[in-house]
Amino acid sequence: MIKLIEQETSINSPDTDLLISVDQVSKKFCRDLKQSLLYGLQDIATELSGGNRKSDTLRQKEFWAVKDISFQLRRGEALGLVGSNGAGKSTLLRIISGLIKPDTGCVKVRGRLAPLIALGAGFNPILTGRENIYANMSILGLSTKKIAAKFEEVIDFSGIGDAIDAPVQTYSSGMAARLGFACAVHIEPDILLIDEVLAVGDISFRMKCYHKLAKLREAGTAFILVSHNPHVVLNVCENSLYLAKGQLISAGETEAVIRQYEEDLSLGGENAPPGVMLLPEKPQSLGVDIVSICFKDDQGNTIEAPRCGEPTYLCVECQVHRPVESANLGVLISTLSGQNERVLYMTSASDNETLNLLPGRVEIQMQMPYCCLLPGMYNAKIYVKEGVCSFDIVESYRFAVKAGKVSSKSLFYQPRIWQMISKN
Numbered sequence: 001m002i003k004l005i006e007q008e009t010s011i012n013s014p015d016t017d018l019l020i021s022v023d024q025v026s027k028k029f030c031r032d033l034k035q036s037l038l039y040g041l042q043d044i045a046t047e048l049s050g051g052n053r054k055s056d057t058l059r060q061k062e063f064w065a066v067k068d069i070s071f072q073l074r075r076g077e078a079l080g081l082v083g084s085n086g087a088g089k090s091t092l093l094r095i096i097s098g099l100i101k102p103d104t105g106c107v108k109v110r111g112r113l114a115p116l117i118a119l120g121a122g123f124n125p126i127l128t129g130r131e132n133i134y135a136n137m138s139i140l141g142l143s144t145k146k147i148a149a150k151f152e153e154v155i156d157f158s159g160i161g162d163a164i165d166a167p168v169q170t171y172s173s174g175m176a177a178r179l180g181f182a183c184a185v186h187i188e189p190d191i192l193l194i195d196e197v198l199a200v201g202d203i204s205f206r207m208k209c210y211h212k213l214a215k216l217r218e219a220g221t222a223f224i225l226v227s228h229n230p231h232v233v234l235n236v237c238e239n240s241l242y243l244a245k246g247q248l249i250s251a252g253e254t255e256a257v258i259r260q261y262e263e264d265l266s267l268g269g270e271n272a273p274p275g276v277m278l279l280p281e282k283p284q285s286l287g288v289d290i291v292s293i294c295f296k297d298d299q300g301n302t303i304e305a306p307r308c309g310e311p312t313y314l315c316v317e318c319q320v321h322r323p324v325e326s327a328n329l330g331v332l333i334s335t336l337s338g339q340n341e342r343v344l345y346m347t348s349a350s351d352n353e354t355l356n357l358l359p360g361r362v363e364i365q366m367q368m369p370y371c372c373l374l375p376g377m378y379n380a381k382i383y384v385k386e387g388v389c390s391f392d393i394v395e396s397y398r399f400a401v402k403a404g405k406v407s408s409k410s411l412f413y414q415p416r417i418w419q420m421i422s423k424n
Contacts, residue, residue, distance in 0.1 A: 018110065019191050019222050020073040020096060025105035026246075027066045027091055028058060035061050055103040064246045065091040068105070071241060071251065075190070078223040080233035080240035080254055082261045087243040089226045093117055093193045096224070111190025112141050116181065125169035129160060129179055132168055136183045150186045157212070158182035159205065178205060185212050192216070195226045230258045230335065230376055255375060255403065262336055262377035262400075276302060277397055285321050288357060288384050288391035292317040295399065296365075307404035309415070312371040316364045316382060318392075320357045327355040328385050329364050336377040336398060343373065370415045375403040 030036035039059060046053050058064070066088040073079055081089040094100045096107055097115035123132045133154055137147045155164055158178045160171070168176060184192070192213070213236070217223065227233050233240060233254060240257040242249045250260050276294040295303050298311035306312035316329060328349040334342050346366065348355055355364060364384075377400050383393040 017075040018072060019075055020071075020110075020224075021106075021108040022069060022071050022092075022096065023106045023108075025066060025069045025092070025095060025102045025107055026056070026064060027088075027095060027100065027102050028055075028062050029065050030059075030062045032061045066095070066102075066243075067246045069241075069243075069248055070105075073191070073222050073224065075220045075222055076217060077239070078217065078225060078237040080237035080257070081224060081226045081243065082228075082230070082233060082240055082258060083243035083249075086245070088246040089243055090117070090195055091246075092243070093195050093224065093226060097193055109191065112187065113191040113193065114140055114184040114187055114189035115193040115195075116184050117193060117195045123168045123176060123180065126167055128167055129164040129171070132179070133183055136180070137187055140184065140187045140189075142187050154179075154182045154186050157186070157208065181209060185209075185216060188216070188219070189221060192221055192223045194223060196228070229341070230262065231374070234258060234374070259375060259377075259400075277394075279394065282392075285319075286389075286391045287320070287322050288324060288327065289319045289321075290316060290382065290384060290392045290394055291319050291361075293380075293382060293394065293397050298367075305400040305402045306371040306373070307402045308371055308373060308375055309404040310371055312368045314366040314368070316366075316384070318357070318362050318364060318384060320359050320362050322359060324355075324357040324386055324391075326386060327357050327364075327391075328387075329355060329366070330381075330383045330385070331366060332381040333373070334379050334381075336379050343378065371401060371404075372415070373401045375401050377401075 030039055039062075043053050069088075069092060071079065081092065083089055091100070093115065094117065095102050096109065097113060097117065098109075099115070099117075123136065127135065133151065134144065134147055137150075137154075138144070142150075155161075158175075158181070160175050160179055163171065163175065168179075171179070213223070223236065225233060225236055237254050239252060240254040241251045242257045242261045244264070249264075250257050276292050278292050279290055281291075282289050292315075294315050295306050296313040296315050297303050298313065300313075303312075314331065328347055330347040330349075331344070332342065333344040348364075348366075377398065380397040380399065381393070381395055382397055384391045
């Protein structure tokens with residue numbers, strides 16, 4: 001049975017906080033445009049004649065964009081959707097928002113819903129920003145009187161200033177996105193569907209967005225957030241769903257879901273070789289060759305993965321072919337998923353550490369009293385150079401950081417000591 005209850009309707013459930021119920025929802029598409037148009041005409045004819053569309057089976061060149069997805073969302077909750085491109089995240093949001101109809105399953109929505117899927121996409125480019133505010137917020141369910149009361153807040157939040165009376169076609173993409181976000185959040189929705197829109201704008205506007213979303217959530221607004229940035233999902237959402245090729249791979253606490261997603265992203269679902277990364281012997285050497293990389297604990301034991309908040313040594317073993325008086329070891333760490341954001345960049349030279357290398361096997365250790373990286377998957381670029389002359393570079397050393405006793409849902413682990421001093 002296919003049943004999509006539109007916005008402002010009720011869910012037949014004793015749970016008054018239940019805002020979204022998704023039950024065994026599936027959606028299929030056709031990869032061939034002509035074939036898709038033909039299937040569309042056939043489906044319309046079948047429905048008009050009262051026949052059975054057989055929505056639960058695939059026809060030639062069709063595929064499941066979303067297959068048998070079920071979950072519930074309650075007031076004040078935030079649910080993350082993670083997965084690679086093409087996993088079905090945006091399709092699922094479009095089904096929930098009512099933009100497309102599922103082929104099988106049931107979606108029920110209670111309350112006012114604001115889809116932040118394509119900010120500014122619904123604006124009329126010929127109309128001014130002022131006119132588009134009224135048109136856009138009316139579509140989202142506000143009366144003209146309420147829009148007028150919130151009008152100045154919307155303009156102030158968007159920060160477009162004097163451009164409000166200019167046609168939207170003269171706006172930059174960032175200006176249109178800011179205005180679209182301002183319209184959506186100021187209707188005070190019960191549900192927000194957010195699809196990668198927090199990546200728009202400069203850092204000050206993004207911080208303003210996070211602050212506004214936090215206030216809405218305190219007031220009871222529920223979120224579904226799609227983002228390729230794991231830190232955003234980790235900070236906003238307690239629970240998440242991991243989708244791959246339309247299938248639900250895992251669901252539960254965000255930290256565990258993101259860890260599985262990043263491991264699959266890095267390793268293709270296979271287990272990483274534990275402990276040590278061995279580098280092949282180079283046919284020609286520039287003087288220093290990196291032969292292995294690994295992590296060790298403070299007792300010198302090789303460990304498969306460092307733990308957040310615990311002592312960790314990054315060990316780079318080198319084969320030195322000639323004396324080097326002032327070598328410089330550099331380590332650039334970035335997140336593996338998301339936008340490959342740089343997390344840490346450290347060099348021995350910036351710490352005023354002189355590395356004198358003698359011929360033979362040498363292990364250079366970067367000893368960290370605490371591993372400050374959050375649990376997740378990371379990529380490190382490691383190099384050894386002298387001045388501007390590079391001896392060897394490892395472009396990609398992928399490693400996992402596991403949760404420790406002191407890990408927390410923040411962007412960084414801060415080592416600390418608690419102390420109470422009596423003033424009596």
